[in-house]
Amino acid sequence: MKAADVASALAALVTPGTEVIAGGTELVNWLKEGIATPDWVLDITDLPLGAVEASSDGLRLGALARMSEVAAHPVVARDYPVLTEALLASASPQLRAMATIGGNIMQRTRCPYFRAETLLPCNQRVAGAGCAALEGDTRAQAIFGWTPECVATHPSDLAVALTVLDATVALRNGAGTRAVPMSRFYCQPGVGARLTVVEPDELVTAVTVPGLPPAARSHYLKVRERASYEFAVVSAAVVVEMDGLVITRSRLVLGGVAHRPWRLADAEVALRGVEIGDLEALRAAVACSLTTARPLPDNRFKVELARRATVRALRVAAGVG
């Protein structure tokens, strides 16, 4: 069914077994693979949720804004390069022209056990079925935050950039609106666990991004073996502020390493006062956040790769990479 306005969309969402479709680049995959078997598919593409607004306070990205529109927005490209870079490193031009901001952050993992054409032991497919990936091919799996119930990573590049920008997701249901920071948007994996905090009757309506200080610089570095149209092995989103060549503040978030964008909070503290040209100090500071990594047998390399990617991203953001 097609929603004519937000109110009727929210009313329709109350019916259990309803999935929302916008760009369709992800939901249609789920339908084809049997990952989702909704009773109803609610088309929200007519809703007035596609605006991209830029002001001195920051950005407001309507949930239905297309990835390609946001990437091409002149203010986004000028003031939030991490966002444009993450978007342009995502998927393919064809997919970016269809896929929406709200849909992007609602993506599910690319774990091959989860995406199989038949049911393999996967708690995300059938709660309690186990996690074949834990004892299987773990190359693409998490190095942080995983549980024995699920070792998968979140595939979105955009979510990593939004997290480093301290963005907030606006959720709305019939009762009202609430705002959830990206850092709390994704749930801890577990048997029967929710993937995100979005309630079944809630609709993602917008993502708001606070303005960056004028001196802040940002960068998104995506590491992947195929040069285009491929998910990250590891990615690093950084925002850095400097006094001359000395880092005064930074925010660092990794992608491809956990069930959610993974913030390197200890490294952010350790980077204060580090000179951007001091490679050894940068490496040591970033490593502070990697001591808690718990790599799996096939992905030990991702710990070192994450460190190198973060250092590279910092240096590129600072203009010395």
Add this chain to the structure above:
Amino acid sequence: MSTLLGLVRPDGPAKLTGTTRYAADNSVPGLVFSVLVSATVPCGRLSAIDSSDAASAPGVVAVLTSADMPRFAVPPVPPLAHSLLPMQDDVVAYEGQPIALVAAATREQAEHAASLVRPRYTDLTPAVAFGMSEVVVPDGSYQLVEPDLAFGDVGAALASSEVVVRVSFRTVDRHHSPIEPSATLAWWDGNHLTLHDAAQGISAVRLTLATAFGLPPDQVHVRSPFVGGGFGCKGYVHAHQLITAAAARVLGRPVKLVLSRAQMFTGCGHQPATRQTVLLAAGRDGALRAVEHHSVNAASRADDYTEFTTAGTRWLYATPALRVSTRIERCDRPQPQPMRAPHEGLGMFAIESAMDELAYRLGMDPVALRLRNEPELDPTTTQPFSSRPLRACLLEGARRFGWEARPPEPRSMPSGNDLLGWGMAVATMETFRLPASARVRAQSDGRVVVEVGTQEVGTGLPAVLALVAADVLDVPPESVEVRHGDTCLPEAGMTAGSSATMGAGSAVHAAASELRDELAALGSGRPADILNAKGLGSLEAQARWDPAESGADRSIHTYGAVFVEVRVDAELGLVRMNRCVGVYGAGRIINPLAARSQMIGGITWGLGQALLERSTFEPRLGRFLSKNLAGYLMPSNADVGDIDVSFVDDHDPHASPLGAKGIGELGAVGVAAALANAVFHATAVRVRELPITIEHLL
């Protein structure tokens, strides 16, 4: 359109505008859509199949299991890919094996109903994966050549050689992954079977189905004019073709079957993983004194599919002593199949990587080392080469690439955050020559019609055949219409093994030559003028080309030299191919335009082998883990870099009367070794397994 570079493919506009009809695009009245149900366990038996829910689902016409299927007679393997005939009993021998078929009014209904079929299994055993099984000498009918070969005294040569390189290599399972999935539409008129099929070899399909159903071949009619990519997976005949024809017989109506993308990972072959060991012994002057090459590949339990990775080693370099062995492991997996490029495509990675290591050990330029070991005669057969322009390929490739500027030391070409590296390798490929027949007809309206039962699999073969006929008859190639892909037409071989230009092309050449002579006996001038002068509407000739009539006393192969520049982000372990120069000697190039495209595609294919392609066989689940194109990486445009393709002058009258040989697979050979050698030159890290990934280089 004819240009200086060759003939633009006549099939191009229809393909570009989406109007080409591929197998699954065909429809006939009364057809039902069908979907296969695949086994989800690797080894065991079916104890029951509960199809009650499926049978009562909307639109379902029938759910067929082995109990419903006719018993097939056993066709020869190959062209049947796998001697395990489908849906004949309760044995499950590989994950993905077809165990039931659902037929319904629409494809979606069939898909839904197939998801409701509930098989139950018994006697389950874990899959034996590659590396877990016994290494054995291959037997069975996939044996192209003897698995073992030895001459000279390798032991003595080793003892007396100043430099010995002994190294081991691994390649991984790969899948052909054409964009068009395999598809068959079959129907019966009495005892006459007709198929629209996505097949690289319609005659093989006809022979296999005729045998399986106990029919004379002329009662099986197969059409496959256009194939949306095959790369080997549509060469031999697979379970789905037998099942579709059988289902059409059982149901008494036309049945269409299209494999799902996931089924393409189990239903039509894969290139099996290999382990290879190479030993090169040389004197200080670089002259090889002994070569050893030992190979093991993963096979299924049946038929011993063998990768002759050691094939090219037998003729590539001059050596007084050689020892090769070719082995397999019988594993619980679907049947492997030839995949562009089989045999040498895998073996040359090992040999040419080892040659690079030898060059470093000797302190010798890699090109010079190859030139130093050029043989006068085939070192194994002692036959003369039919043509061997490898020296010219090496020199021209080095010139075009600018190889002489290469500093030999690894890590000597930094570029910003990156390290540049230059590497090269030799390519060689077997020349498979298959007999073919063709008919050529000149018409009084000025048109010439060429009819040959070959297949256009995307290589541009119709343009090649038009050029051959036009050349013989001295007419514009645009006036030649080529009809192909139908078993009603004169029989030709598979479009596989880089054989089609030689086979179909030589047959067209023979038929056109006969027609030319017949026309000449009637008068002079253009064919249409002669016909009109005689009041004839048309005149045709048919001829057959049999490769057995020529070249048996020659060593017939194709050659090339591949030079690449890689850019390695050593900090992040990323390899990109900046540029590639490929120079090939492969007989006369009939349509340079299409040939160049073929080689660009081949090099890109080799790039995928080198840096991206890997199917993970999950030993605990006994299956290929990721059966979709999001989980199986192939190069995107952004990966490919500049590719410079050229051909040296070559004319091989022993290979075919056209002077042509085959090129389709050659382009994919040597690329992986050249890239691995370039990665070493860039980073000083020697990677001896494919694909080369981040973790190799961190």
